[in-house]
Amino acid sequence: MNPLRKAILDMAGYVPGFQPPDNEPWIKLNTNENPYPPSPKVREALLAEIGDEGENLRKYPDPGSKAMRATAAALYGFDPSWVITANGSDELLNNLIRAFAGEGEEVGYVHPSYSYYATLAEIQGAKVQTFGLDENFRLKDFPTSYEGKIFFLTSPNAPLGFAYPLSYIESLARRCVGMLVVDEAYVDFADFSAMELVKRHENVVVTRTFSKSYSLAGMRLGLAVARPDVINALDKIRDHYHLDRLALVAGNAALADQAHLSATVAKIRATRERFVAGLKALGYTVIDSRANFVFAAPPDRDGKRIFEALYARKILVRYFSDPLLAHGMRITIGTDAEMDDTLAALGEIG
Template sequence: MLGSLGLVIPVRDDLRVLEGYHSPQVDVDVRLNTNESPLSPPDAFRDALAAELSRIEWHRYPDRAATELRRAIADWHGVDPSMVFAANGSNEVLQTILLTYAGAGRRVATFEPTYQMHAQIARVVGSEVVEGERNADFTLDPDELRRVVDEYDPHVTFLTSPNNPTGLVEPSERIGELLDVTNGLVVADEAYAQFADWSALELLDDDRPLVVTRTFSKTWSMAGVRLGYAIGPAWFVDELEKVVLPYHLDAVKQLAGRVALRFVDDMNERVRLIVDERERLSTTMRGMPIDVTPSGANFILFRPTSIGGRDLWQQLLDRSILVRDCSGWPRLADCLRVTVGTPDENDAFITALKEILT
C-alpha cells in the first residue's frame, strides 16, 4: 500500500500472498454464475416493506440486539431466540465465528473443494488453515475426516451442505461422526439448505458444539439485502455478541428480514420451481458429453468430456451466457458451475450447450 507521502506501508506478512474473492461480472443476456435466485420476491413483500420503511425512526440507532428479527427467525425454525445470531450476510456471520473461535495460533479445517471464503476469512483473521481432501466424486471419506481431526485438532471445522461448488449434500452421519471425534466447533454452512432434503438443524443440541449458518440471499431472493444468521447453542451466541461491532445490523435489514418471514409459502414455491428446473437441467445435461455432479442446491457443477472447461466457458460467453469457471481452481480441472435460472434462461443455456458440444 502507498502512503500519502509516497511511503510503502506494508500489510501483515501473512496477507501478502492472499488474493480477494472474485466472481467476474460481465454484461450478458443470461447470468448464471453467482447462485442468486432467478426469481424476485413477491410484489406483496415489496409493498409490505415499503409501508414499513415509512415508519422507521431514521434518527435513532437500530435495535442493537435485533430482537424482533431474531424472534421471527427463531419462530420459523422452532428454536429459542437466544440461539439466533444475525449479521450482514452469512459471510459476516462466518467472520464473527472465526474472530471468536479461531484467530492467531488456532487452526481451521476445511475439506476441499468447498466454499473458498471459509479458508479466506480464516487466513484474514490470522488462523492456520488445514485442508482435508475429498474423494474423486467429491464425497467425504470418514477416514479422511478422522485423519484431519487426529492430526491437527482444529478449533473450527467447516462442513458445507449442500457443498459449494459441488452441490453435494453432506449425509447426517458424516456430521455426527465429526461431532464424535472433534474437540472444536463444527460449522455446518447451509446457505443452500432449503434446496436439499435434510438439514443439520436436526442435530442441534445445547451440549453439542454444532452451529448452522444460513442466508436470505438464495431462497429468499434477497441477495441485495445482505442478511444472514447462525443458529446454535445459546452459549455460542453469547460469545459472538462479545465480538461483533455495536449496531452492526441496520434497521432496514432487520425490517426486510422480518417482512420476508411473512411470506414463507411464497419462498417454498420458488424453491420448488428451482428444484424442478435443476432436475430438468441435470437430466438434459447427462444426455450430452458431460459429467454432471448430483446437486442438492440451486446450481450444478459439471465437467465437459469433449472440450476443455475454459473453452466451453468462453464459447458460452460468446453466446452471452455467463456461468462460473471453476477450471482453474485446485481439484476442479475443466469444471464449470451453472446457477439454475428461469425456464427461459435454462433453455438458452441448454440450446447453447447443444450447439457447442454436438
C-alpha cells in the same frame, strides 16, 4: 517498513463472483442468485419501514435484531437465545473464526468448498488445513479426533452441489474437538438440514443465508443457530448496528412468508431436474445436486472451453481453474427460459 500486519501483507484477498461488464442482457448463472423476486411481503415491509418521507431512517435500528431473531427461532423450533442474525452469512463465518481461532491456531475446511473460509482465517493469522474428498464425497484422512479450533463443512457442498448424509455430519461433529460449523447456504434446495444436531452436540453451529433461497442477496442477510454461549460470543464481536433497518424488516418478512419460499424453491428444483436431464442428453457428467446450481463437465472435460464459448454468447457461468474443478463448470439454476437458452447454446458449442 510497511506498517501493515504481516498476515494482511501476505494474503491475496478474496475475489467475489464476476459481474457482467456491460448493461446488455446477460444470462447470469455464476453467483447462485435466485432468478425470482423475493416475497412481495418483503417489498411491502420495506416501503412501510421507509415511511412516506423516509423519516424512520433517521433512527438507529434495533441493535439486538429482536423481531427477526424471534421469527427465525419460532420457525426453526429454538429459543431466541439460540439464534443470531447477521449482515450476510459471511459476517457469521468471519466472526466465528474471530471467536474460536486465535493467531496461529487451526481452521479446517473441505477442498473443494467455499474458499472464503481460508481468506477469513488468513486475516485472523490462523493456520488453514484442508481435507479432500474421496470418490463417494466423504472426507479423506479426517482424523478420529480433529484438533483444529473450527471446521467448516459446506452442505450442500459448493461448488459440487452434493449433500452429506445427516449421520455422516453427526459423525464429524463427534470427531471435532473444536467447533463444527455446517454452512447451509444452499440447504433450502436440499431434502434435510443439520439444524437438529445443534441441540444434540454442543460444538455444532449451523449458518444460513438469505442470498439464495430467499432472493435477498442484495440485502445482505444471514443467520446462525448455536448454543446460547456461542451466540453470546458472536454478539460481543459483531458491530452493534450490523443490520440496518431495511435489512431487518426484509429478513423478518421473508422468514414469515414460508409459502413463497416453498413455491420458489419448488420451481427451482423442478428446473434443476429438467436442466440436468438436458445436460446428460448432451453427454455431460453432472453431480447429483441438492443446491440451486449444478457442477457439470462436458465430454472432453474442458470446462474453460465451454465457459468461454458461453461467455461469447453472453451466458455467464462459473469456471474454476483449480485442477480439481477445471474439467467442469458450476452453473446456477435460473428460470426455465434461461436454462433452455443455455442448453441450446451448449448444444451448438458441442
